[in-house]
Amino acid sequence: MLEIIAIAILYTRLKKKLEKNGRPTGLAWLGPGLWIGGELAGAALGVAFAVMQNRQPGPEVYLFAIVGAIVGAVVAYLIVSSQGPMSFECPSCGDEFTHRPNPQGKSRCPHCGASLRVMGGMVHVVRMGKKD
Numbered sequence: 001m002l003e004i005i006a007i008a009i010l011y012t013r014l015k016k017k018l019e020k021n022g023r024p025t026g027l028a029w030l031g032p033g034l035w036i037g038g039e040l041a042g043a044a045l046g047v048a049f050a051v052m053q054n055r056q057p058g059p060e061v062y063l064f065a066i067v068g069a070i071v072g073a074v075v076a077y078l079i080v081s082s083q084g085p086m087s088f089e090c091p092s093c094g095d096e097f098t099h100r101p102n103p104q105g106k107s108r109c110p111h112c113g114a115s116l117r118v119m120g121g122m123v124h125v126v127r128m129g130k131k132d
């Protein structure tokens with residue numbers, strides 16, 4: 001139960017990070033995916049470790065699984081963090097701009113001043129800017 005809560009928190013954090021940079025949020029699933037994948041890989045490694053030493057796998061398998069899950073979560077976090085703010089073409093003036101949204105999720109084109117909102121990797125014009 002505690003683990004499900006931790007995975008949900010991880011997913012939510014990654015999703016918010018991606019939204020902040022105007023990126024599609026699908027990549028947030030790397031969190032739960034690498035957590036569970038890391039956990040299974042860790043458990044398998046723990047069992048293999050015990051077998052190599054000619055003994056029954058014991059409680060240390062849980063330790064391997066937890067370490068694997070943590071490694072998976074850290075890798076997912078690093079991958080998501082490496083995705084910087086996305087560049088878009090302003091639909092109002094055609095200029096390239098980097099999405100740096102305010103707390104309402106809007107940003108402004110530095111060229112024409114259009115008010116823009118980026119959702120799911122698509123640019124939406126809230127208010128058109130001045131034409132040259």
Ligand SMILES: [Zn+2]
Nearest residue numbers: 090093109112
């Ligand atoms: Zn513009």
